Amino acid sequence: MADPMRIRARLTGDTVEVKVLMAHPMETGLRKDSSGKLIPAHYIETVKATCKGKDVLTADWGPAVSKNPFLAFRFKGAAKGDKVTITWKDTAGESRTDDAVVS
Amino acid sequence: MRAKTKQHMFWLAIVVGAASSFTASLVWAQAATPADPVAQYRAMFGDDNPADLWVMRGQDLWQKPRGPKNVALAKTCDLGMGVGKIKGAYAHMPRYFADTGKVQDLETRLLTCMVRDQGLDRKAILKNRFGDGDRKSDLEALSAYVVDASKGIPISLPMTHPEEKRAYAMGKAIFYYRAGTHDFSCATCHGQSGKRIRLQDLPDLANANPEAQKTYTTWPAYRVSQGEVRTMEWRLGSCFRQMRFPKLKYGSEVAIDLTMFLAKNAEGGEMAAPGLKR
Numbered sequence: 149m150a151d152p153m154r155i156r157a158r159l160t161g162d163t164v165e166v167k168v169l170m171a172h173p174m175e176t177g178l179r180k181d182s183s184g185k186l187i188p189a190h191y192i193e194t195v196k197a198t199c200k201g202k203d204v205l206t207a208d209w210g211p212a213v214s215k216n217p218f219l220a221f222r223f224k225g226a227a228k229g230d231k232v233t234i235t236w237k238d239t240a241g242e243s244r245t246d247d248a249v250v251s
Numbered sequence: 252m253r254a255k256t257k258q259h260m261f262w263l264a265i266v267v268g269a270a271s272s273f274t275a276s277l278v279w280a281q282a283a284t285p286a287d288p289v290a291q292y293r294a295m296f297g298d299d300n301p302a303d304l305w306v307m308r309g310q311d312l313w314q315k316p317r318g319p320k321n322v323a324l325a326k327t328c329d330l331g332m333g334v335g336k337i338k339g340a341y342a343h344m345p346r347y348f349a350d351t352g353k354v355q356d357l358e359t360r361l362l363t364c365m366v367r368d369q370g371l372d373r374k375a376i377l378k379n380r381f382g383d384g385d386r387k388s389d390l391e392a393l394s395a396y397v398v399d400a401s402k403g404i405p406i407s408l409p410m411t412h413p414e415e416k417r418a419y420a421m422g423k424a425i426f427y428y429r430a431g432t433h434d435f436s437c438a439t440c441h442g443q444s445g446k447r448i449r450l451q452d453l454p455d456l457a458n459a460n461p462e463a464q465k466t467y468t469t470w471p472a473y474r475v476s477q478g479e480v481r482t483m484e485w486r487l488g489s490c491f492r493q494m495r496f497p498k499l500k501y502g503s504e505v506a507i508d509l510t511m512f513l514a515k516n517a518e519g520g521e522m523a524a525p526g527l528k529r
Binding site (some may be wrong): 171214 | 296297299307384478
């Protein structure tokens with residue numbers, strides 16, 4: 149249902165830099181629509197990044213994170229060709245998993 | 252212990268992110284004024300642009316068979332470069348299309364293809380012409396995809412058909428037409444160089460010049476303040492609202508003619524859209 153993420157993972161030296169663009173409305177639950185009704189909260193709660201079966205990043209997010217979030221992080225211990233997998237889950241119970249190969 | 256390590260790594264990620272953006276802002280500070288946080292923001296993103304998400308969705312919409320007639324735009328839609336060809340299409344628009352007998356900009360041309368070739372409902376498409384969160388706009392996604400395929404290609408309009416020349420002349424007239432409660436025209440803000448409103452630099456769009464090129468070639472763009480990709484039709488509509496003009500009708504002749512005038516003034520500029528704007 150949710151749109152795919154765009155993930156880039158680039159190895160420089162011994163560090164992999166991962167950049168992730170996620171498509172998500174990240175509604176805070178505080179905004180109102182044009183008829184004055186509250187728009188229900190709908191945001192990503194957990195983000196997990198794994199590589200070779202190990203968690204390299206887990207994060208608990210809240211409504212303060214922007215719409216269409218951009219996440220960048222670095223980790224060590226991966227080589228070219230390894231797969232980085234990112235998963236998010238949101239308050240509506242939806243989730244999305246995408247992966248990218250380290251280049 | 253495990254949880255602690257994870258949290259540690261999370262913070263490390265944030266700190267690293269902050270450090271790299273700091274270096275980026277140092278480099279950037281020489282190029283722009285300190286009052287330009289948007290440039291700083293762009294530097295942080297580097298080659299990435301949330302508009303890429305729209306490009307990906309647009310590619311899907313372009314290539315997959317859709318609508319009651321179950322055909323793909325990639326197999327039926329001619330944007331002026333031949334059926335299904337999108338490379339450079341945006342850099343040569345607006346232009347005259349013989350099949351509709353009209354000068355069309357990208358959005359209206361896409362609309363023609365979606366309604367005529369795919370059999371989709373025009374009203375339903377137009378209802379969602381401007382997306383907002385979960386309510387997604389197919390027109391904005393498709394525009395982002397088509398425009399992305401013109402990156403690096405200089406703008407040059409055919410400008411051979413009498414209708415195209417008429418559209419340009421009309422666009423110019425509209426650009427200078429003063430009206431509304433504030434007696435404004437487009438030229439009031441965009442008729443000269445080196446002016447600003449609050450902290451917004453106002454580009455000179457009245458003549459062919461580098462400012463006009465830089466502005467036109469970076470639209471459509473991802474608007475950070477809205478979290479959406481907006482097209483030229485939206486940009487013009489918003490200008491009309493700011494001038495306290497009557498609401499600009501989406502895909503109207505006025506919108507297309509104005510786009511024609513702006514595109515002509517940007518000729519020679521290389522397309523760099525989808526851009527990233529405040």
